[in-house]
Amino acid sequence: MMATQESSPLSSLDFNVIKELTLEEAKAVDQLILNELSSDVVLINQIGHYIISNGGKRLRPMLLLLVAKALGAAEHNHLILAAVIEFIHTATLLHDDVVDESKLRRGQESANAVWGNAASVLVGDYLYSSAFEMMVRTKNMRVMEILSKTTTAIAEGEVLQLLNCNNPETTEAQYLEVISRKTAILFSAAARLAAVIVDSDPAVEEGVAQYGQHLGIAFQLIDDALDYKANKEELGKNLGDDLAEGKPTLPLIYAIKQGTEQEAQILINAIKHGNREVFNDVYQVVLRTRAIIYTEERANEEADKAIEALAVLPDSPYKQALISLAQFAVQRTH
Numbered sequence: 001m002m003a004t005q006e007s008s009p010l011s012s013l014d015f016n017v018i019k020e021l022t023l024e025e026a027k028a029v030d031q032l033i034l035n036e037l038s039s040d041v042v043l044i045n046q047i048g049h050y051i052i053s054n055g056g057k058r059l060r061p062m063l064l065l066l067v068a069k070a071l072g073a074a075e076h077n078h079l080i081l082a083a084v085i086e087f088i089h090t091a092t093l094l095h096d097d098v099v100d101e102s103k104l105r106r107g108q109e110s111a112n113a114v115w116g117n118a119a120s121v122l123v124g125d126y127l128y129s130s131a132f133e134m135m136v137r138t139k140n141m142r143v144m145e146i147l148s149k150t151t152t153a154i155a156e157g158e159v160l161q162l163l164n165c166n167n168p169e170t171t172e173a174q175y176l177e178v179i180s181r182k183t184a185i186l187f188s189a190a191a192r193l194a195a196v197i198v199d200s201d202p203a204v205e206e207g208v209a210q211y212g213q214h215l216g217i218a219f220q221l222i223d224d225a226l227d228y229k230a231n232k233e234e235l236g237k238n239l240g241d242d243l244a245e246g247k248p249t250l251p252l253i254y255a256i257k258q259g260t261e262q263e264a265q266i267l268i269n270a271i272k273h274g275n276r277e278v279f280n281d282v283y284q285v286v287l288r289t290r291a292i293i294y295t296e297e298r299a300n301e302e303a304d305k306a307i308e309a310l311a312v313l314p315d316s317p318y319k320q321a322l323i324s325l326a327q328f329a330v331q332r333t334h
Helices: 013-018 022-035 040-052 059-069 076-098 111-115 119-137 141-164 171-199 203-225 250-260 261-273 276-288 291-312 317-331
Strands: none
Touching: 013 022, 013 317, 022 040, 022 059, 022 076, 022 111, 022 119, 040 076, 040 111, 040 119, 040 141, 059 076, 059 171, 059 317, 076 111, 076 119, 076 141, 076 171, 111 119, 119 141, 141 171, 171 203, 171 250, 171 261, 203 250, 203 291, 203 317, 250 291, 261 276, 276 291, 291 317
16 A cells, blocks of 8 residues: 555645646756757757657656755756756657657657658757767766666667567566666656765665656556556547557556466457557456556555655655655556
């Protein structure tokens, strides 16, 4: 059972209340992002602005800023790194949508659907390059070391996911390895960097990094559960996208193990052939085997671990917001 903090006004999981705590810093980060997107290459401006301005919760920059404020204050270098984290995240989205041949992102046409694959890949590369150019300004070798390792891990996670595509024999452990590298590592880096900038004690740095890692895993687990239960308009993409791409996510992996031989075969064929047409049949198996519930339970376990890791931080409204962020990650509907 996930821990709650009933005495705090933030325990209501009001995401807007959490955002308010870093509102001024977030505005400064947004301005920094807009400044950095200014290029004399018009297409870079167009695609960069399109994807950056196209909704999104800005969870990763918010996480960095909340940890920074929980540790005392958000300095100028924190703002730079919050922008860096968002650039890296956006670059991965551009590349993901090309690899997955996605047509929707956050309820609107994906950049590759509008401008084509080549432009999306190249602008993604530009954002990666800009991120590294910005991080150099911190003049902190540990920052560069952390982000270099992070981007390498993300790329490894992408390749591992590609290898697992259309493979119904993918195990839960293999799936978790993919999301640990592909998604959670950037959450972890965001939290760790907030501590590195202010020379925090190693135990504090490791604690907040663990918080970010578990939060990222919980977030992705819920994302994968929502692919089988969310409202399409809220989710901002087509239901069954993961199925259509042949991705063996946890709901499918668990349902194969728990289903009858006939049910397992339906799922195995769907993964092998990436067939959205059988979504309703797959959905019925996922529902009967309680695979969505299992996935949500695993996400709750990760959220609990994230909250436990925050023991390294002193009590403050910002620590409470981080607790609420973990709760929000697993209780959201999109």
